[in-house]
Amino acid sequence: MNSPFTIPGLEHLQPSGGSGSGEAAGGQSRSSAVEGGDEARVERGPRAASREQLLEGLNDPQRAAVVHEGAPLLVVAGAGSGKTRVLTRRIAWLVAERGAHPGSILAITFTNKAAAEMKERVEELVGKRARLMWVSTFHSACVRILRKEADKLGYKASFSIYDAADSKRLMGLVLKELELDPKKYQPNAVLNWISDRKNELVDVDEAAKQASNAFEEAYARAYRTYQRRLSEANAMDFDDLIMATVHLFMAFPDVRETYRRRFRHVLVDEYQDTNHAQYALIHQLCAHDPEDDGSAQRVAPAELMVVGDADQSIYAFRGANIRNILDFEKDFADATSILLEQNYRSTQTILATANQVIGHNKGRKPKRLWTDAGDGDKIVGWVADDEHAEARFVSDEIDRLVDAGARPGDVAVFYRTNAQSRVFEEIFMRTGQPYKVVGGVRFYERKEVRDALAYLRVLVNPADEISLRRILNTPKRGIGDRAEACVSAYAERERITFFEALTKAHLAPGIATRSLKNIQGFVDVMTEVAQMVEADERPDVILETILDRSGYLAELEASDDPQDGTRVENLAELVAVAREFAEDPQAGPSADPTDVEAGTVSPGLGDFLERVALVADSDQIPDADDTAGVVTLMTLHTAKGLEFPIVFLTGLEDGVFPHMRALGDASELEEERRLAYVGITRARQKLYVSRAVVRSAWGAPSHNPASRFIDEFPVDLVDWKRTAQMAPRPRTEYSRGASAPMGAPTAAGRRNFSSAAARLDAVSKATSAREIPSLAPGDRVVHDSFGMGTVVALEGVAEKSVASVDFGSAGVKRLLLRYAPLEKL
Numbered sequence: 001m002n003s004p005f006t007i008p009g010l011e012h013l014q015p016s017g018g019s020g021s022g023e024a025a026g027g028q029s030r031s032s033a034v035e036g037g038d039e040a041r042v043e044r045g046p047r048a049a050s051r052e053q054l055l056e057g058l059n060d061p062q063r064a065a066v067v068h069e070g071a072p073l074l075v076v077a078g079a080g081s082g083k084t085r086v087l088t089r090r091i092a093w094l095v096a097e098r099g100a101h102p103g104s105i106l107a108i109t110f111t112n113k114a115a116a117e118m119k120e121r122v123e124e125l126v127g128k129r130a131r132l133m134w135v136s137t138f139h140s141a142c143v144r145i146l147r148k149e150a151d152k153l154g155y156k157a158s159f160s161i162y163d164a165a166d167s168k169r170l171m172g173l174v175l176k177e178l179e180l181d182p183k184k185y186q187p188n189a190v191l192n193w194i195s196d197r198k199n200e201l202v203d204v205d206e207a208a209k210q211a212s213n214a215f216e217e218a219y220a221r222a223y224r225t226y227q228r229r230l231s232e233a234n235a236m237d238f239d240d241l242i243m244a245t246v247h248l249f250m251a252f253p254d255v256r257e258t259y260r261r262r263f264r265h266v267l268v269d270e271y272q273d274t275n276h277a278q279y280a281l282i283h284q285l286c287a288h289d290p291e292d293d294g295s296a297q298r299v300a301p302a303e304l305m306v307v308g309d310a311d312q313s314i315y316a317f318r319g320a321n322i323r324n325i326l327d328f329e330k331d332f333a334d335a336t337s338i339l340l341e342q343n344y345r346s347t348q349t350i351l352a353t354a355n356q357v358i359g360h361n362k363g364r365k366p367k368r369l370w371t372d373a374g375d376g377d378k379i380v381g382w383v384a385d386d387e388h389a390e391a392r393f394v395s396d397e398i399d400r401l402v403d404a405g406a407r408p409g410d411v412a413v414f415y416r417t418n419a420q421s422r423v424f425e426e427i428f429m430r431t432g433q434p435y436k437v438v439g440g441v442r443f444y445e446r447k448e449v450r451d452a453l454a455y456l457r458v459l460v461n462p463a464d465e466i467s468l469r470r471i472l473n474t475p476k477r478g479i480g481d482r483a484e485a486c487v488s489a490y491a492e493r494e495r496i497t498f499f500e501a502l503t504k505a506h507l508a509p510g511i512a513t514r515s516l517k518n519i520q521g522f523v524d525v526m527t528e529v530a531q532m533v534e535a536d537e538r539p540d541v542i543l544e545t546i547l548d549r550s551g552y553l554a555e556l557e558a559s560d561d562p563q564d565g566t567r568v569e570n571l572a573e574l575v576a577v578a579r580e581f582a583e584d585p586q587a588g589p590s591a592d593p594t595d596v597e598a599g600t601v602s603p604g605l606g607d608f609l610e611r612v613a614l615v616a617d618s619d620q621i622p623d624a625d626d627t628a629g630v631v632t633l634m635t636l637h638t639a640k641g642l643e644f645p646i647v648f649l650t651g652l653e654d655g656v657f658p659h660m661r662a663l664g665d666a667s668e669l670e671e672e673r674r675l676a677y678v679g680i681t682r683a684r685q686k687l688y689v690s691r692a693v694v695r696s697a698w699g700a701p702s703h704n705p706a707s708r709f710i711d712e713f714p715v716d717l718v719d720w721k722r723t724a725q726m727a728p729r730p731r732t733e734y735s736r737g738a739s740a741p742m743g744a745p746t747a748a749g750r751r752n753f754s755s756a757a758a759r760l761d762a763v764s765k766a767t768s769a770r771e772i773p774s775l776a777p778g779d780r781v782v783h784d785s786f787g788m789g790t791v792v793a794l795e796g797v798a799e800k801s802v803a804s805v806d807f808g809s810a811g812v813k814r815l816l817l818r819y820a821p822l823e824k825l
């Protein structure tokens, strides 16, 4: 079956195929989060690679990094210089040549997807025992530690992991409890503030001390209450995972000692994007122990290797601290650095452009990054009238490239913000070009999926109040807000959890008899199914049982709303995900070798929930083998670490990229420029840059001047195939704003305004009731989420017309035409 982690409705857009070559001159190649390349030549199977094979295809400094022993090692180098390749080979080298036990290796990657690929490569080199390594993101590694040690922090091992939506709900409750005006204190703003504190390891008490005005005091109070409620719910948010692990090590030196004894080798990719908390964690494991006066039997610190590129630091907004890489030699005694200077990814043209752009950032260490891949093609520039014309250009150009022998899987389209994918999706749907949006609408964010997961979480952790309240009256079972409030008040008074209060609801004052009966029914079902969890029943079986026993499925099935049909299918998909997990815990992109594989424990519901909780945006990158026929769309942030033969860098406009927010801020502008550097250096052979003169953002069309980054491109390396139509000044078009006079719309501009107005109109129609298209069986249609389909049947009349449409692998859907975002082709 398809990967369970793809978005239902888009799976049909994944033909198969794929080949690889790590050599830029090697023609067709696939995208890869780590390295494609000559790894493919290394024999698969249990036989370990020879010493020569482990060092094959590495240059001298790369080899030096692989075989380095002892002191902390920093590999700094520009994009595409083989940092990730070196890290991967070093792991294999440690196991194969230095006799390191795989279980003594902790390797940190930025995404679960990258971790899975890295593990696979190492396994190819050293065989199955590679599975005992910890190759994971910071978050996954911390979860594994915390599951074992949770009790020391006052948590149960079954703690829930709250994602952004859960945290927001909880913050809503917190703000209410503290009677903070929701207009002044937005949940997201408070959460961001708290996240910043956690990334800096500032705990609740410290934050309260630091607060210097009434606003901050209120934030600090919200932080305190939020943490209290998280811990009452036996839950942690994402930032807690790291902070709690650091605090654990600080508070329990013996625990830290255990992990220092265990991890003899720590390796970190993308080190430039670590934040302070992550840095502290590495420090705990790898720095000399300041309390070690030689008297106690302390363990020597682990061998540490970090690789990174300060020019690619793009997560400052999430607390990443570029100083971590700049100060490495200060932070770790007797550290060594190795520089890599040869780029193996891109042509000279692409590299020169990237180097020149990033050269505009101040206070960076200049780097010499060179390639012997040859000049390659010039960069192609295109100025479109509006964003639709830009998308058309990209689409036409892809057609042309494919006719000339390229595969759609070789192509990536990048943009600054998620919302920009929409126009590209529209045109690809029209032309029938299969595509994949990485990090778009997420399967796990759909309501029904979240509801189902909330049920499971409560079964594992009844203290999880947010999940419990979510499902208490979903489906509707006659437990109203009033009853919920009574239970909540009772819980607070008795200092018991919300679930316990439910079991004793008859003792809580003010609840109507009918509500009591309904509460009892709910508690009975949960208690009964929880016994299956106790008995270690398979996650898929538990899921099916609870969907059935809770009445959730029945309610959807009885509904006339065609959307509910889709919901049932999504739940079926979730059951399939759980089944696949039960049968093969290694499956899925965030696979992590746990004790499960060691054969000690069978994969339980808790393991399944953990897997699901840790699936990050970027994990929707399809497997290389699935992507040969699929164009990849993604934001620049998601593109980090990847490579593609052909790249379209779109929306190069001031206010779009660089982002509006950064225009007035020198340091944010530098971060945007690093993002541009990341984008340009993803391209191996061919780079396109484009911009739109008029763009409708949030519905209102605006004239955006050309991105200032375009000014920074070497003029002679860009071949402008089309320049702005309205300002025919070919010699000045590189300069910012020259082609798009503000406030002076030309005829073309006005046309765009009116077409934008028409689109707006269409949008507002689409969100309310819409005109019912006249359809006949056999008609081709396109749906906003399911893509292209064929009408197979029609029923009902006028307002009640329902069409059954076959959307290929997304299945046949019944859609109420009055509301469905459906267009006849």
Ligand SMILES: Nc1ncnc2c1ncn2[C@@H]1O[C@H](COP(=O)(O)OP(=O)(O)OP(=O)(O)O)[C@@H](O)[C@H]1O
Binding pocket: 021, 022, 023, 033, 034, 035, 036, 037, 038, 057, 058, 059, 062, 077, 078, 079, 080, 081, 082, 083, 084, 085, 086, 309, 312, 343, 344, 345, 640, 641, 642, 643
């Ligand atoms: N010595 C080498 N010979 C041939 N190809 C190489 C060599 N080193 C790296 N490569 C190839 O160059 C490409 C870039 O390597 P890699 O992804 O490891 O670079 P990176 O430094 O991690 O890049 P980024 O900064 O973008 O993360 C890959 O296709 C890799 O297989």
Ligand SMILES: [Mg+2]
Binding pocket: 083, 084, 085, 641
């Ligand atoms: Mg890399």
